[in-house]
Amino acid sequence: MSSVFLSHNNIFSAYGPDSVSAIAQIKEGVSSLQLVEDSYLLEGPFYSSRISDDLLNEKFERLRPTENYTRLEKILIASLSDTLEKADLEIDDRVGLIVSTTKGNIDVLEKHSVFPEKRAYLAQLGKKIKEFFQFQNDAIILSNACVSGVLALAVAKRLISQKTYDHVLVVGGDLVTKFIMSGFNAFQALSPEPCRPYCKTRSGINIGEVGSSVLVTADTRQMAREAVKIMGEASCNDANHISGPSRTGEGLFRSVQAALEQSGLSIESIDYISAHGTATLFNDEMEAIAFNRANLQKTPLNSLKGYFGHTLGASGLLETLIGMHSLQKNMLFASKGFQELGVSRPLNIIKDTTSKPLRTFIKTASGFGGCNTAAIFQSAKP
Amino acid sequence: MKPSSFHIASYCRIIDNNIVKNDEVLFTEKTGDLSSFLKKAYKHMEIRYPKFFKMDTLSKLAFIAAETLLKDSVEKNTALVFSNKSSSLDTDRKHSASITDSVHPYASPAIFVYTLPNICLGEISIRHSLYSENSFFIFDEFNPRLLTDYCDSLLSTGKTEKILCGWVDVDKQEYDAFLYLIARTGVYPYTTDELTRLYRKT
Known part of the structure; x- marks a missing residue:
């Protein structure tokens, strides 16, 4: 393919x-x-x-x-x-x-x-x-x-x-x-x-x-300078509730696992997570559970909602585009608004914008209807 | 890439107060509006699922159509690929009227949550414990070619074993549901021509 x-x-x-x-x-x-x-x-x-x-x-x-x-x-x-x-x-x-x-x-x-x-x-x-x-x-x-x-x-x-x-x-x-x-x-x-x-x-x-x-x-x-290759993507439902996030992060966890499997990449090769992070109590907690189940709790993570708010139908696309530029600039963008961890499991939230060689990121999103999607992108530069 | 070994295992059409499954009329009702028709169908099918009564009309219609096809299916890796013309407009109008009511403007969370077409996918996923791929497309009319291309991609990349696919539309008193189950075995060939034939026939 x-x-x-x-x-x-x-x-x-x-x-x-x-x-x-x-x-x-x-x-x-x-x-x-x-x-x-x-x-x-x-x-x-x-x-x-x-x-x-x-x-x-x-x-x-x-x-x-x-x-x-x-x-x-x-x-x-x-x-x-x-x-x-x-x-x-x-x-x-x-x-x-x-x-x-x-x-x-x-x-x-x-x-x-x-x-x-x-x-x-x-x-x-x-x-x-x-x-x-x-x-x-x-x-x-x-x-x-x-x-x-x-x-x-x-x-x-x-x-x-x-x-x-x-x-x-x-x-x-x-x-x-x-x-x-x-x-x-x-x-x-x-x-x-x-x-x-x-x-x-x-x-x-x-x-x-x-x-x-x-x-x-x-x-x-x-190819633009910031072009990325789509390595893997998957979408899984929580089968749990139409408006409340799953308490086990089921659909998000499964989406991340399936996207990783399709990409053929290991967790270690994911340089950062561009997460959904809406800043509601339940959504962010659900994500923390799912990322821990996927063993991604040490991977640097941001939510870009502190810059744009939640832009609904655009958000997953918008945040993927920022991720592409982040790779191209070799720069991890701070998760704006974050001060002190407020979820029950560890997460490696990016506190300050920092330079770092970057090649691969995973983008996740979750929404009403119990839907979740994860996609993995890698810099197209040789 | 055409996954060759797939068939249409079964299909369901709900239109004009008739529920048809695989060329056979399951339930029919001469009079009454959509809402009462769906309630009677629920009773007739002896479903016990109180959440049904909280759903909006689009979800109820999708739920009943899905129930006819999934109740005997044990495969949990069943993707849902739905489409329609009117998105969730039927419920959108209710939310919109409620928030601009001149006497008592009010936004109800129970209505607002249904102002997205994919909520019916969530309802079906919950009912049948499906942790699977979900997508909701909007087209001007039933578009078997595009749906087939998309489903072929899910099947040929091994993302799913079965797909519940089709059209489910509610717009005021107008409605139309045509869902079909794509599986490895079945009586109907899985081609866009056959889908067009089944859709036009019923």
Whole structure:
């Protein structure tokens, strides 16, 4: 089976319009979480990371759109256009498109929306992106809760291995909406402060907003400097509860084991873990149990939620892209917000951003519905 | 790569108040809406699983369809690959209406958790103790070609032994479920043509 790589990529976020602007700030330890006061979204102030309207509209207008697009469509198109520009790829019938999102254009259900309710159907979102870039194949939408972003990479790899496509563009994103904020608030899952994954004083999640995209390809002529090879990936359900994480970390443990097995790598060759780390009490505890069962408790680990918040359908993709840049820079990024270990099992949380030769990392994610995904990536440099 | 040794072991179609399994009508009901139809089907099938009543309509529909195909299956390495058109919009509308209610705006965790299409995969995984691969795709219509490519990849890389695959859609009073079990033995050939034929026939 031929190797499949992640290559050119974009992170469109509160940090700026591309991956480089996000990496530059993360390297300096700067979070993009800000205090937001918007009583329409949520009663009382909350922390979030949101893309500025000015930046979004400025970048989007340069693409010379000929019709009206929703905010999410603009974000996804802006992100994907940067990735496509870097890739310089001819879009023919061998190029696939995967959109990773949990809620898509859910804001069109709001009374003041200028868009028809029809726009809330996720295939419509896919169609808008497909048409903008004139993809020849229909978009495949993956909506699998908070593992969508990393599972989308596994799906892209599987479809390339299966010869359905030669290249797949994966784009992911979700909005910070009243719909989402009210729901997580009802679960009492929102933190009143910037989130602190794995910390003793953690008090829940922040919701953030990014668009991210990547070229997945088997073509070694398409390699960006930060390109990585997908070594193994797996997804396993907890079969335990639809909203509560498993007490034994079953699905996450099994996902990590299966991804490792497919990669043929030993635990010792994993240089770091880019974990999910939402900063809820139960999620972080579940991860600590799963990583200990997998004997990964000594492997350096971070959660990037302290920089972006939880970006839902984009998060697994976003955090994989940061991991690629982390390998390329040989730099372990600090797990922002962490002070003192607050889970029942040992974990090697990265406290300070440090330089270290890096080659391989594992990305994990877990979500509602009991889903878990793990994927292992290795630098494509010889 | 086409894993040659797989078949469609069984299929289930639920549409127009009919439940069909392998060309045979299991249950039918002349009148009533989807919600009452699913409750009657649950009773008719003599299922005892109180969690069923907490589920949203999409999960109930998926649960009943899965029950017909998995109740005799002992293979626990059974992946779930589902798809639909309307995602969880049926429940999304309920959450959206509830949070903007002019008299008593309220967000219910019990509703919000169902505002993701893959929750029905979680419900089926819990019911049948499946620690397996789960994915939920959204397409404009049933897309056997893409689902088959994806399932072939799971089978040929040895990620799973069986797959419960198909379409399960709920949109207000419109609904349609077509699930099929891919396994090493079975009566129907496992091809996209056959899937299209079975889907159109029922």
